[in-house]
Amino acid sequence: MLPVVEVRPTEPSLQIDSALTAGWLEAFLRDEMQERRGTPRAVIGLSGGVDSALVAYLCARALGPENVYAIRMPYRTSSPSSLDDAQRVIDALGIHGETIPISDAVDGYLAHAPDADPRRKGNVMARTRMLVLFDQSARRGALPVGTGNKTERLLGYFTWHADDTPPVNPIGDLFKTQVWDLARWLGVPHEVVDKPPSADLEANQTDEADLGITYAKADGILNLILLGYNDHAIAARGYAPAEVKLVRRRVDGTHWKRHLPTTALVSGTAINEFYLRPVDF
Amino acid sequence: MQAALVQFKPRKGDVPANLAAMRDVFAQLASGPVELIVFPEAAMTGYFLEGAVYELAVDAPTMAAQVDAQWRAAGGSRPVDVVVGFYENAFGTFHNSALYVRCGLPEGVHIVHVHRKMFLPTYGVFDEERFLTRGRRLSVFETPFGTAAILICEDAWHALTSTVAALKGARLIIVPSASPGRGLSGNGELESNVRWRAILSSMAAEHGIYVVYAGLTGFEGGKGMSGSTSAFSPRGDLLASLGPLEPGIISIELDPAEVDLARATIPLLGDLSAVLPDLWLDDEIPVTRRLEELT
Incomplete structure (x- = not known):
């Protein structure tokens, strides 16, 4: 009997070289922010989740922590642990942190929309955060930096003209599992990387249950x-x-x-x- | 021949700024022994222009005069050969071209050759043939090193182009390129650059020919030009390479004797010349059949 090498249908690997990827994305941020758009300052909506944490790490490495402004924008139903996780990232990187609650703005509108279901309320929150991010960027001569990953973009798991609006996005061509890999390599706190991903628009919501x-x-x-x-x-x-x-x-x-x-x-x-x-x- | 391969980072659409950057490169090199300076594809404008190509394309004499002016302004007091990729307006027909010019001559500038890119990538991220017309001829030309040919980016991805150039006598292939880097699974290197290296190395080794590659660098709207300017010996060995992300220069001496030695050791080009008629006159080759149908 001769030995047989059996070949089955293979699956292309999603593995990334994290050092290569980080270097590439940091160069992108420097070229796109500093050289082309003329500002080193980045404003990031820091949710406490892994996507925005990863973007904060990349921006801090590319532009310097002094040029990164993390804005936490909780609604009154947002999980307190999300705020804590965002703070871990701010503390670890030494970037600027600010908390701007969106409850008043969101509730102010929702008072005129008593029939809004959870999906509509979630979209109002996401679009309110977009408004805050752009205004906070204008205040600082900065640019909002996007945090949407390739998986959520492909699945349509985001609010149109909200999460996808920042003019610069370093992670939009990375799948979620690649985001996790890169975040671990960069040293994003494990509390942020290892928790179940959640849009945190409703209580006990998780992405994987939604999807x-x-x-x-x-x-x-x-x-x-x-x-x-x-x-x-x-x-x-x-x-x-x-x-x-x-x-x-x-x-x-x-x-x-x-x-x-x-x-x-x-x-x-x-x-x-x-x-x-x-x-x- | 002493050559300098320039990994260049243009400002998009800003021709005066890019000419000034070219002048800075010339100023750095003018006092040295360099005889040939190679810039990448679309170096004076950036690569992705879409409809703006019609605003920025110039004819070859204009491009030649601009390059010559930079050499003289940089203190170039002797002749030097320069290759630069540019968008060419040839009486209203637009090409992705590369110019080979001799600058600094007492009588002015001499255009030695203009290569018009033949393979215009129009798939995925690429959209060249939407805006440009392809070149129709792959010619060789004489340089101080000997006979040379230019292949622009995808021109070099087809084994036949370097084969034709070598059969026409080329001993040096110059590859100005603008390659958006992609594929991050590699072991410290972009997958697209690994592919490039394999192509250029096998081209050099098969024909016993020097291959020099000048890559654009810098990001254009999220697409990172992958640099990796490099040189390959006529045995296919990588002689030098720059990284993907930073501008820089490779300074290298090209020795004609190396071409002779490589070809003496492995005479593949000679073998091909002998067998070529059998391959080429084969009436099963689709192009031959189509010509017969046309006549």
């Missing part, structure tokens, strides 16, 4: 979808067909969230259709 799938599985499926594999080929790599379907449905149902508003084209000079200039021109 109906773990991030580890979602990332594997998303990566294969992006590489062009069909559902059958993805299932052949060990994923449950129902989970493949769930992920694909979320991606296909949210393409609009990854674009600017749809504008009726009526001329031969329509912006971004005929009139084409890169963002950095």
